[in-house]
Amino acid sequence: MFGRQDLPKARRVIVKVGTSILTHGTGKLNLEQMEKLVRQLADLSNRGHQVILVTSGAVGAGMGRLGLEKRPKSVPEKQACAAVGQGILMHMYEKLFAEYGLVVAQVLLTRDDFAFRERYINAGNTLEALLRMNVIPIINENDTVAIDEIRLRFGDNDTLSALVAGLVRGDLLILLTDIDGLYSANPRVDPTAVFIPEVAEITPEIEAMAAGAGTNLGTGGMATKLQAAKIAVESGVAMVIARGSRPNALREIMNGAEVGTLFVPNETPLPGYKRWLAFGSASSGRIHIDAGAAEAIVSGGKSLLPCGITGAEGEFQSGDMVSIISPDGLEVARGVTQYSADQVRRIMGKQCQDIEAVLGVKGVDEVVHRDNLTVMVSRHIG
Ligand SMILES: Nc1ncnc2c1ncn2[C@@H]1O[C@H](COP(=O)(O)OP(=O)(O)O)[C@@H](O)[C@H]1O
Ligand SMILES: N[C@@H](CCC(=O)OP(=O)(O)O)C(=O)O
Numbered sequence: 001m002f003g004r005q006d007l008p009k010a011r012r013v014i015v016k017v018g019t020s021i022l023t024h025g026t027g028k029l030n031l032e033q034m035e036k037l038v039r040q041l042a043d044l045s046n047r048g049h050q051v052i053l054v055t056s057g058a059v060g061a062g063m064g065r066l067g068l069e070k071r072p073k074s075v076p077e078k079q080a081c082a083a084v085g086q087g088i089l090m091h092m093y094e095k096l097f098a099e100y101g102l103v104v105a106q107v108l109l110t111r112d113d114f115a116f117r118e119r120y121i122n123a124g125n126t127l128e129a130l131l132r133m134n135v136i137p138i139i140n141e142n143d144t145v146a147i148d149e150i151r152l153r154f155g156d157n158d159t160l161s162a163l164v165a166g167l168v169r170g171d172l173l174i175l176l177t178d179i180d181g182l183y184s185a186n187p188r189v190d191p192t193a194v195f196i197p198e199v200a201e202i203t204p205e206i207e208a209m210a211a212g213a214g215t216n217l218g219t220g221g222m223a224t225k226l227q228a229a230k231i232a233v234e235s236g237v238a239m240v241i242a243r244g245s246r247p248n249a250l251r252e253i254m255n256g257a258e259v260g261t262l263f264v265p266n267e268t269p270l271p272g273y274k275r276w277l278a279f280g281s282a283s284s285g286r287i288h289i290d291a292g293a294a295e296a297i298v299s300g301g302k303s304l305l306p307c308g309i310t311g312a313e314g315e316f317q318s319g320d321m322v323s324i325i326s327p328d329g330l331e332v333a334r335g336v337t338q339y340s341a342d343q344v345r346r347i348m349g350k351q352c353q354d355i356e357a358v359l360g361v362k363g364v365d366e367v368v369h370r371d372n373l374t375v376m377v378s379r380h381i382g
Pocket of ligand 2: 058221
């Protein structure tokens with residue numbers, strides 16, 4: 001059984017730091033905190049671990065420099081703050097890592113870089129090349145171009161860090177925030193909340209523990225951290241949420257000490273392509289299915305045939321990614337369709353041998369083949 005004793009063996013470690021620990025309440029950078037963080041990361045690298053840093057704080061740092069006291073509401077203003085702040089953040093990281101003789105690289109990603117498989121593979125190759133060169137990649141969302149609609153689908157940097165961890169087949173993802181880890185309820189609101197040291201399975205009860213957003217400067221609170229945990233554990237990556245201001249938090253975690261909340265990785269993680277289907281890809285439409293088809297796909301590992309389809313939404317083409325929706329409205333699977341939306345509407349409910357008569361061509365039997373399909377039931381993220 002995976003446990004804390006396995007953490008020292010983690011070779012590739014992704015560390016995400018939230019705005020709440022990188023900036024003061026004033027919005028300006030918390031320099032002491034950044035120095036401590038960089039020192040620990042440099043030490044991890046010196047110990048032979050491969051380190052990737054996912055950093056928030058661009059909007060916060062920009063606010064500080066522009067003298068704004070509240071996080072702006074409009075998207076262009078937030079993006080303007082990020083454009084000012086990202087340079088300030090990188091300048092500090094470059095300076096601090098250089099003191100320990102380490103080279104850093106800025107990598108800015110958007111949701112689309114994960115949704116398009118070619119870009120996803122390219123981003124992975126670049127990160128591999130940087131790690132081979134002993135460079136520390138410093139990743140943030142490309143806020144100036146990530147429009148709100150797309151941002152919402154990304155969630156925030158918690159989700160981004162988990163997608164990155166899956167992309168590079170990381171061993172451990174550490175989310176450093178302003179609280180010790182997961183509690184049974186938000187302890188800032190509920191004084192009876194108890195600390196949860198380890199989560200072996202992310203059940204609906206665990207999900208219910210994470211309520212709403214956190215601080216004025218941070219964005220997602222615990223809810224987005226649990227979404228990140230779902231992606232990480234299904235990708236075979238262990239995850240720890242811990243307080244970033246704790247002195248030597250990273251060293252203690254890497255030594256296997258009981259610090260923060262540990263999320264145990266799945267013993268049979270999704271393979272690379274199915275992982276991308278589940279978490280990276282963006283769906284172009286929805287195919288509705290009946291209860292029998294849902295059972296065959298989820299429990300039987302079967303392909304989706306026309307006879308189990310009850311409807312199609314959207315204008316997808318053959319080769320597009322589609323969400324497969326059960327009668328209770330849940331996305332039970334996601335996969336690549338071999339028929340367009342128009343064709344699906346014409347062959348739905350029919351037997352395979354009738355496809356030729358309806359479409360005038362002899363097509364394949366499977367609307368979505370099981371090789372190109374991933375079951376989402378337990379993996380639904382948001
Ligand atoms: N069940 C919970 N356990 C711990 N913290 C919680 C819980 N529910 C909500 N929170 C809030 O989540 C906050 C951390 O999230 P956030 O402010 O987004 O940090 P970050 O900027 O590091 O991403 C905590 O300060 C706390 O107020
Ligand atoms: N890209 C944004 C980060 C937004 C975000 O996810 O913030 P947080 O919840 O503090 O991790 C920034 O750099 O300000």
